[in-house]
Amino acid sequence: MLSRLLGVSGRVASRRSFVGLSVLVGVGLPVLAGCDLPGISKDKSGTASSSGSTASRPATAGSAQAGSTQWQKLDGHVMGHKVSVEVSPVIRQDETSYIALKLTRASDDASIDAVNAHPFSDNNNKVVLSSYLGAPTIFRPGAGADLVKLLDTGSGRVWSAVDGSGGMLELTPGKEIISYLSFGKVDTDTVTVMVPMAGFTTVSVLDANDAKKAKVDLSTAQTEIDKYPRAAPELADPVAIERYTRALDDSTSTHAGSKDITVTLASDVTFASDSADLTSAADAQLKTVAGQLAQYPDGGTLSIVGHTDDVQDDAYNQTLSEKRANAVKTRLEQLTSLDKWQTSVSGKGESEPKINDTSDQARAANRRVEITLTPTGGTTPKNNTTPTPNSSSTAPNPSSGKLPDPQGPVAKGPEGVTLSPKSGDTSGEVTITLDHVARSGGYLLGTVTCTVKNGSTGAQLHPLLQDPQTALSNQRDEDGSAVQTLLASDGLTLISNGERIFPADYLDAYNKQHLPLTELNLYDHLKGGTTTVCVLWPDPGGDTTTLDHPKGKYSPPDTAYRLTNIPIKNS
Numbered sequence: 001m002l003s004r005l006l007g008v009s010g011r012v013a014s015r016r017s018f019v020g021l022s023v024l025v026g027v028g029l030p031v032l033a034g035c036d037l038p039g040i041s042k043d044k045s046g047t048a049s050s051s052g053s054t055a056s057r058p059a060t061a062g063s064a065q066a067g068s069t070q071w072q073k074l075d076g077h078v079m080g081h082k083v084s085v086e087v088s089p090v091i092r093q094d095e096t097s098y099i100a101l102k103l104t105r106a107s108d109d110a111s112i113d114a115v116n117a118h119p120f121s122d123n124n125n126k127v128v129l130s131s132y133l134g135a136p137t138i139f140r141p142g143a144g145a146d147l148v149k150l151l152d153t154g155s156g157r158v159w160s161a162v163d164g165s166g167g168m169l170e171l172t173p174g175k176e177i178i179s180y181l182s183f184g185k186v187d188t189d190t191v192t193v194m195v196p197m198a199g200f201t202t203v204s205v206l207d208a209n210d211a212k213k214a215k216v217d218l219s220t221a222q223t224e225i226d227k228y229p230r231a232a233p234e235l236a237d238p239v240a241i242e243r244y245t246r247a248l249d250d251s252t253s254t255h256a257g258s259k260d261i262t263v264t265l266a267s268d269v270t271f272a273s274d275s276a277d278l279t280s281a282a283d284a285q286l287k288t289v290a291g292q293l294a295q296y297p298d299g300g301t302l303s304i305v306g307h308t309d310d311v312q313d314d315a316y317n318q319t320l321s322e323k324r325a326n327a328v329k330t331r332l333e334q335l336t337s338l339d340k341w342q343t344s345v346s347g348k349g350e351s352e353p354k355i356n357d358t359s360d361q362a363r364a365a366n367r368r369v370e371i372t373l374t375p376t377g378g379t380t381p382k383n384n385t386t387p388t389p390n391s392s393s394t395a396p397n398p399s400s401g402k403l404p405d406p407q408g409p410v411a412k413g414p415e416g417v418t419l420s421p422k423s424g425d426t427s428g429e430v431t432i433t434l435d436h437v438a439r440s441g442g443y444l445l446g447t448v449t450c451t452v453k454n455g456s457t458g459a460q461l462h463p464l465l466q467d468p469q470t471a472l473s474n475q476r477d478e479d480g481s482a483v484q485t486l487l488a489s490d491g492l493t494l495i496s497n498g499e500r501i502f503p504a505d506y507l508d509a510y511n512k513q514h515l516p517l518t519e520l521n522l523y524d525h526l527k528g529g530t531t532t533v534c535v536l537w538p539d540p541g542g543d544t545t546t547l548d549h550p551k552g553k554y555s556p557p558d559t560a561y562r563l564t565n566i567p568i569k570n571s
């Protein structure tokens with residue numbers, strides 16, 4: 001939370017600002033963790049470039065078939081450093097699952113002083129990988145590379161690491177280390193592994209009797225994990241991957257999880273001022289909702305709730321909120337059949353504000369109608385090939401059509417854009433590319449490449465990747481969420497069908513807040529080198545997509561850009 005208020009241009013200060021946080025986490029433990037751009041699997045796409053040069057176009061690593069004992073390799077770029085990651089199969093033993101990561105720093109990797117403008121101190125050129133791959137202890141317990149996620153994109157679930165080994169995972173050039181992670185029971189045959197700043201790969205899930213064949217020593221794994229007894233048992237069960245989209249005109253937003261879809265209609269667009277009369281613009285909103293309802297022919301429960309601001313008295317606001325909710329129901333009944341939906345309509349007046357404030361902006365956000373769908377059988381549409389609730393099966397290419405005017409430089413994804421963000425006395429050229437995204441289940445897997453031109457005085461990456469619209473919360477306006485997302489790449493959105501599609505997220509069982517499936521710790525100032533940034537998005541369909549990092553209320557100068565014509569490939 002504090003870091004979004006520190007530093008120049010209203011954003012995060014340099015890495016030196018975090019020295020004080022080390023006191024909170026203790027000596028010998030990760031200070032901050034981060035995820036960065038995944039490298040290329042040598043088995044699939046060749047090798048990644050050396051630090052400081054333009055990297056080879058990133059790709060998702062190869063996929064192991066069910067039952068395979070093979071490890072998968074990713075060539076990552078961890079905050080300017082070349083680090084390869086070999087990922088073992090998942091080994092399932094009773095209610096616990098284990099995975100091993102072999103981390104190797106390239107022998108010709110650039111020194112910390114050559115890459116980082118503000119290194120903490122001379123530590124014999126040891127890169128502390130847990131600062132990027134592991135969750136800082138101010139967030140949650142754990143150690144090692146415990147920000148690694150296991151994804152079942154088919155069912156839309158994510159497992160977080162319960163515990164990890166390896167402490168600070170320090171590496172000098174040419175050296176390697178193995179870090180073990182424990183998860184709850186993984187009940188699939190294969191799983192996609194998201195390794196921060198390394199990429200995505202698919203490995204098999206094996207029973208314990210196959211551990212030896214997969215070259216995973218379960219006894220060693222448990223011994224190493226037990227050296228850092230900081231487990232978070234709350235994370236054992238998988239949780240649903242959730243989705244958030246927002247209309248480009250801010251008229252609607254949609255949150256979707258495994259059970260519910262909530263569409264929020266902005267009353268300032270839906271209704272005339274101080275009235276329950278629907279505007280002409282409301283029809284477009286409600287036709288979108290009707291289209292979503294039609295994707296679930298079995299129906300379910302439907303809740304329509306009206307909310308107002310606090311300008312009038314309680315009784316007036318209660319009546320107005322009820323009238324607006326009923327007006328929405330009446331129009332939906334005209335647009336689509338609600339026979340299969342058990343529908344409830346109510347008003348909350350001013351009693352449940354979205355934002356507890358009296359500013360004009362807060363009051364506008366509080367004037368809303370929330371429509372919640374709880375479809376029978378879950379939120380994966382039966383009338384669509386992807387689980388994205390806002391997708392249209394009739395749109396052959398959702399990225400086509402008129403896009404909003406760009407707010408910064410524009411280029412094709414594989415070619416990339418170059419920006420020169422400035423912060424205090426540091427600056428540098430950063431080239432951002434996205435060669436393609438890989439389709440997996442109802443999601444798109446992307447590895448964005450950020451390359452800092454050699455000789456920079458210290459370029460920051462997080463202002464180019466963060467959500468520029470929020471300062472003290474995540475996209476869901478959850479109190480206290482800023483600490484977890486203040487250095488995330490959650491501002492990398494896709495544009496499709498008149499909507500802005502945000503990175504997928506999940507409700508973290510330990511922090512009780514939604515965390516994006518992106519990098520979380522992009523805090524270094526870099527003088528050169530390449531960084532890999534992992535992002536998971538809901539799949540809007542189509543053959544290409546557009547990535548947009550817009551301006552926002554908290555944008556530093558020169559941080560908006562757009563990447564177009566990004567190919568979508570099947571994984």
